Structure formats: structure tokens, C-alpha cells
Amino acid sequence: MRSVRARTALGATLVVAVALVGAGFALLAVLRANLVDQAELQATVSARSVASQIADGRPPDRLDLPDDTEEHPVQVVDEDGRVVAVGDDIEAITGTGSPGTTAVAPRPGEDGGAGADTGEVSDDVAYSKGDVTVDGDTATYRFAAVRASGPRGGEVTVYAGAPLTTETATVSGVRDAMLGTLPVLLAVVAAVTWLVTRRALKPVEGIRGEMAAITASEDLSRRVPEPGTHDEVARLARTTNETLAALEASVERQRRFVADASHELRSPIASLRTQLEVGAAHPGLLDLPGAVADTVRLQRLAADLLLLARLDAGERPGRTRFDLAELVREEVSQRAGDRVPVRVEAERAELDGSRPQLGRVLANLLDNAQRHAAARVTVTVRTAGRDAVLTVEDDGAGVPEAERERIFERFVRLDDARSRDEGGAGLGLAIARDIAVRHGGTLAARRSPSGGALLELRVPRDSADTAEVVSCRSDRAGDARHRTPDRQDS
Incomplete structure (x- = not known):
């Protein structure tokens, strides 16, 4: 059974069937108990009426027993189990103190008399169930047994019955009516559930059909229909459209990335090919340093x-414990040939992280600062609460405030007039921010006191702190790539 509607209708029908059957059994039990209680009450009243006569001194053979024996059979039994009084026309009786149906003569002293x-x-009443045959007809009765004693002593037990015919007939009638209407009710429940489920799932079928069309057409700009309701199906449609929008944006970013990468690779490849072709035709004109530079640029890209x-x-990133200040000193010591000298102001700041990747962040920040600095680049390392903070500051022209997020986008260069050889491909700061986010940290651009750019990296020093923030910061960083960032990348 692959249809949700069929499974829902079957499930609802089974649940209602179980509920109705359970309720039916409970109803019959309550109805039977009430009818039995009524029979016991009738039997008790009849038994006490006869017992009161015995207590008043009336002898057993002169008791005023009910005339309608079929409705109220009575039997009086003494302490020895002898039947001393019995209703007329009773041919057989069970469930009482004796199966006898003929009264015996009372013993001397049991004939009542005034006193x-x-x-x-x-006050105690005992109940039992038995059968009585009257004039050849046998029926089931509920007997009430009441003990009584006369003025001269002698104790007897009065058994008075009330028929259970009404109880049996009523319970049977109700049971038959329930069995007759149960299939009709189940059929109605199944039909209503089928129709309601069909109506409820109609928007889902619309969503499925549109998703199938989107898959076939590969047009991610299409959206599934959103019903006007505020139920789970509407939320499913909205979530599906949000997923399609995110997927469309992701595919578009991937396309732009491929296009930008192809464009960036085309220039050094074309330049290198031109130099090699010139060198092949005119060896004396080969620009070997230029070819090497283009090859290095290709390798870096x-x-x-x-x-x-x-x-x-x-x-x-793989994580190790290391000192960020030591990493800065090692990196700066290897850049002795930089255009602008780098000053280091670092205090010890140990953290858990990938030393090679954070070294790459530092290198990209220094490359960016060297490209824009006029005469000075300053690197500082400090701790701030649970974070290690690294800043790279230059005294260049700075980054306009409106561009301080865009510079972290991929392939973004603010100095459009600058040659690609001088300006880089625009990936350095994007890579630096991605690495920072994956360490649970942040990378932001601000204005330095000298008027240039100040890039600040904050990374949690403990792995536990990193795990708490890495997921949410990753989401924010992913969104930041497609807003307006900071400044030119390296």
C-alpha cells in the first residue's frame, strides 16, 4: 500500500473500529450492570416483603406470596434446608437454598402465632443467579436472599427472584444494533478520511509536480506553489522555496567562481604562451624572468x-597547540625582502588551531598590507578574554567604510586600474576569512589610527570555545561573501 491516502484512511478506520468496539463493550457492560442492579432491587424488595411477614409472626403456610410467580418466584427455606414455602406453579428451581418445589409442613413451634x-x-442481602421453570417455561432469574426469624424463634431464608429477561433482551438488542451500524460508521469514516486526506495532500502533489518540473528543466529560478494556509504543508512549501533559493544562489556563486577563475587563469597563461612562442622563434628575445613570474603566479593562483x-x-583544520606570537615572528623573519619593513608587537597567545592555515592567514594579511602601505606595517598579537587577537595595520590610503565587507569577496579588487601582476587575483582576504571562520573566529577590517587599513583576526584559544561558535560564524561568513566587503584582496 504505497498511497499515503490509503494508509491514512486504513489507519483511521482501524483506530475508529477499535475505539467503537471498546466503547461498545464498555456500554454493554454498563447497561448489563444497571439492568442487573434493577433486577436485584426488585428481588430485594420482594424478599424483604415476605421476610417482614415472617418477622410479624405469620406462619410459612399462610404467607402472602406474589401472585405472578413468573415475575417474582419465591422460596422460603429453614435452617435445615427444608422448603417451608414456595410460589405456585414452580416446577424446578436452581440458585436458591434448595432445589425443592414442594413446601413441607412446619414443625411444632414454627406455626407463628401472636406474640x-x-x-x-x-439487613444483609445475598445475591445469586438461577433458573426457574414455571408451567413448563424456564427463565433465568436474579435471586435476593434475606434471613428472617419469627417471634418464637426459628430462622428461615427467603429467596425472591426477579427475571433477567429484560436484561438479556436489552443487551442483545443493543449489541445487534451496534453490530449493524458499525460497518456503516467505518465506511463513513474511511470515505471522509480519504476525501479529507486527498484535499490535504493536494498541495503536496503540487509541490512534487513542480519539483519534478524543476529537476527536468534545471531551472532553479522556479518556485513551488505555497498554499495560503499556515499548516505544515505551507511551511514545507516555504522551506522548499528557501532551499531552492539557496541552491540557486550556490549554483550562481559556483558559476561566477568558475568564470572568474577562468578569467584569472587566462591572462598569465596567455602571457606565458606568448613569451614561450617568442622565445621559440627568437631565442634572444625570450623574457625568462617574466616567464618565471607568470609561472609562479599561475602556481599561486x-x-x-x-x-x-x-x-x-x-x-x-587539524588542531595543535601553538603560540601565535611565535608564528608571527617566524613569518616576519622570512620576509626580510619586503618592500616595507614590518614591526612586531606580540605577547604570548597560545591557542588550539591549524598552524599552517593560520600561517596562511598571516601571510595573506601581510601581502595585502605590503601592497597598500606607504612606509610602515605593524603586526600585533594580544589576548582578549578567551580570544587570541592578531592585527595587521598599514599606513596606506585605507579602505572606504562602504567597502569593508566587499573586500572579503572572492576575486574582488578595489583598485581596478592596478595591473593584475601588482594587484593579485583577489583571493587572499577571502581565503583568510574562510580559514578564520573554520577556526570559530572572525576577520574584520577597520580604519587604523594612522588612517590606513587595520585587519583584525580573532580566534578562540580553546577548542571547546571554537566548537560553540564555528557553525553560526560559518553561516555568517558564507553570507558575507555575497554582500559588500572591505577592501582589495591579495
């Missing part, structure tokens, strides 16, 4: 693209 005192009627691909794939 100064009266006998006693017990390919490495950047590969790193971005790994970061986009969700690669998590």
Missing part, C-alpha cells in the same frame, strides 16, 4: 583555488 414481640429481618575548493568542501 408480644416481633421477629427480626437481617592554482594553490589558492585548490585551498578554496577544500574549504568549500567543509575540510576541518
Whole structure:
């Protein structure tokens, strides 16, 4: 059964069937108990009426028994189990103190008689069930047994019955009516559930059909219909459209990335090919340093693209404990040939993270600062609460406030007039921010006191703190790539 509607209708029908059957059994039990209680009440009243006569001193053979024996059969049994009084026309009886149907003569002293005192009627009543045959007809009765004693002593037990015919007939009638209407009710429940489920699932079928059309057409700009309700189906449609929008944006980013990467690779490849072709035709004109520079640039660009691909794939950095200040000093010591000298102001700041990746962040920030600095670059390392803070400051022209988020987008260069050889591909700051986010940190651009740019990296020093913030910061960083960032990348 692959249809949701069929499964829902079957499930609802089964649940209602179980509920109705359970309710039917309960109803019959309550009805039977009430009817039995009524029969017991009638039997008790009849038994006490006869017991009161015995207590008043009337002898057993002169008792005023009910005339309608079929409705109220009575049997009086003494302490020895002898039947001393019985209703007329009773041919057989069970469920009482004796199966006898003929009264015996009372013993001397049991013939009643007037006395100064009266006998006693017990307050206790015992109930039993038995059959009585009257004039050849047998029926089931509920008997009430009441003990009584006469004024001269002698105790007897009065058994009075009330028929259970009404109880049996009523319960049977109700049971038959329930069995007759149950299939009709179940059929109605199944039909209503089928129709309601069909109506409720109609928007889902619309969503499925539109998703199938989107898959076939590969047009991610299409959206599924959203019903005007505020139920789960409407929320499903909205979530589906949000997913389609995110997927469309992701595909568009991927297309732009591929297009930008192709464009960036085209220039150094074309330049290198031209130099090699000239060198092949005129060896004396070969610009070997230029060819090497273009090759290095290609190598760096390919490495950047590969790193971005790994970061986009969700690669998590391997973590070790190291001192960020020591990392800064090592990196600066290897850049003795930089155009602008770098000043280091670092205090010890140990953290858990990927030393190679954070070293890459530092290198990209220094490359960016060297490209824009006039005469000075300053690197500082400090701790702030649970974070390690690294800042790279230059005394260049700075970054306009409106551009301080856009510079972290991929392939963004604010100095459009600058040559690609001087300005880089625009990936350095994008890579730096991605690495910062995957360490649970942030990378932001501000204005330095000297008027240049100040790039600040904040990274949690403990792995536990990193785990708490990495997911939410990753989402914010992913959104930031498609807003307006800061400044030119390296």
C-alpha cells in the first residue's frame, strides 16, 4: 500500500473500529450492570416483603406470596434446608437454598402465632443467579436472599427472584444494533478520511509536480506553489522555496567562481604562451624572468583555488597547540625582502588551531598590507578574554567604510586600474576569512589610527570555545561573501 491516502484512511478506520468496539463493550457492560442492579432491587424488595411477614409472626403456610410467580418466584427455606414455602406453579428451581418445589409442613413451634414481640429481618442481602421453570417455561432469574426469624424463634431464608429477561433482551438488542451500524460508521469514516486526506495532500502533489518540473528543466529560478494556509504543508512549501533559493544562489556563486577563475587563469597563461612562442622563434628575445613570474603566479593562483575548493568542501583544520606570537615572528623573519619593513608587537597567545592555515592567514594579511602601505606595517598579537587577537595595520590610503565587507569577496579588487601582476587575483582576504571562520573566529577590517587599513583576526584559544561558535560564524561568513566587503584582496 504505497498511497499515503490509503494508509491514512486504513489507519483511521482501524483506530475508529477499535475505539467503537471498546466503547461498545464498555456500554454493554454498563447497561448489563444497571439492568442487573434493577433486577436485584426488585428481588430485594420482594424478599424483604415476605421476610417482614415472617418477622410479624405469620406462619410459612399462610404467607402472602406474589401472585405472578413468573415475575417474582419465591422460596422460603429453614435452617435445615427444608422448603417451608414456595410460589405456585414452580416446577424446578436452581440458585436458591434448595432445589425443592414442594413446601413441607412446619414443625411444632414454627406455626407463628401472636406474640408480644416481633421477629427480626437481617439487613444483609445475598445475591445469586438461577433458573426457574414455571408451567413448563424456564427463565433465568436474579435471586435476593434475606434471613428472617419469627417471634418464637426459628430462622428461615427467603429467596425472591426477579427475571433477567429484560436484561438479556436489552443487551442483545443493543449489541445487534451496534453490530449493524458499525460497518456503516467505518465506511463513513474511511470515505471522509480519504476525501479529507486527498484535499490535504493536494498541495503536496503540487509541490512534487513542480519539483519534478524543476529537476527536468534545471531551472532553479522556479518556485513551488505555497498554499495560503499556515499548516505544515505551507511551511514545507516555504522551506522548499528557501532551499531552492539557496541552491540557486550556490549554483550562481559556483558559476561566477568558475568564470572568474577562468578569467584569472587566462591572462598569465596567455602571457606565458606568448613569451614561450617568442622565445621559440627568437631565442634572444625570450623574457625568462617574466616567464618565471607568470609561472609562479599561475602556481599561486592554482594553490589558492585548490585551498578554496577544500574549504568549500567543509575540510576541518587539524588542531595543535601553538603560540601565535611565535608564528608571527617566524613569518616576519622570512620576509626580510619586503618592500616595507614590518614591526612586531606580540605577547604570548597560545591557542588550539591549524598552524599552517593560520600561517596562511598571516601571510595573506601581510601581502595585502605590503601592497597598500606607504612606509610602515605593524603586526600585533594580544589576548582578549578567551580570544587570541592578531592585527595587521598599514599606513596606506585605507579602505572606504562602504567597502569593508566587499573586500572579503572572492576575486574582488578595489583598485581596478592596478595591473593584475601588482594587484593579485583577489583571493587572499577571502581565503583568510574562510580559514578564520573554520577556526570559530572572525576577520574584520577597520580604519587604523594612522588612517590606513587595520585587519583584525580573532580566534578562540580553546577548542571547546571554537566548537560553540564555528557553525553560526560559518553561516555568517558564507553570507558575507555575497554582500559588500572591505577592501582589495591579495
